[in-house]
Amino acid sequence: MGEQIDMDVPNCSECGALSHDGLTCRERFHALLAMEGQDPELASRHFLTVACYNLQHPSQFAPEAIDGLRISLKGFLDGTMAIEEIRRRTSAEYDGQKKVLRPAWRQQVILNIWKMTTADVYRPFQPRGTADRVKQWAESILLEIP
Ligand SMILES: [Zn+2]
Structure with missing residues (x-):
């Protein structure tokens, strides 16, 4: 955690996560989703x-989609928004009227260094506590983009 720049280790060009494990953030993200089958929490x-x-x-998403996601995350964490409401909001806002994804030619990756990233959350040899780390991850993101 903390400043995640190290000249000897490759890092994610978007969130700055160091790749000591040789994985990309996308690979860690998919691995976390795969772990859900064994971990109900x-x-x-x-x-x-x-x-x-x-x-x-966020580079592949429209700015409004990212704003909506941040609002939903905050509402979910502080208990003011149930997951059903988040799903309703999302489908109402994006039922073909607005574009969630940016067209490829408008995608621009901007490096933003975060305190906690996929590299801190996904620990394949320490699966216990992954759900808690996901919650900490969400809380740390909201502290950085309130
Ligand atoms: Zn990343």
Whole structure:
């Protein structure tokens, strides 16, 4: 955690996560989703995992989609928004009227260094506590983009 720049280790060009494990953030994200099958607590936090990953890798999304995601994450964490409401909001806002994804030619990766990233959350040899780490990840993101 903390400043995640090290000249000897490759890092994610979007969130700055160091790749000591040789994985990309996308690979860690998919591995976390795969772990949900064995971990009901982690599965119950599926929305947090997806929201955190997308908020830290926003280049492919329209800015309004990222704003909506941040608002939903905050509402989910402080208990003012149930997951059903988040799903309703998302489908109402994006039922073909607005574009969630940016067209490829408008995608621009901007490096933003975060305190906690996929590299801190995904620990394949320490699966216990993954659900707790996902929650900490979400809380740390909201502290950085309130
Ligand atoms: Zn990343």
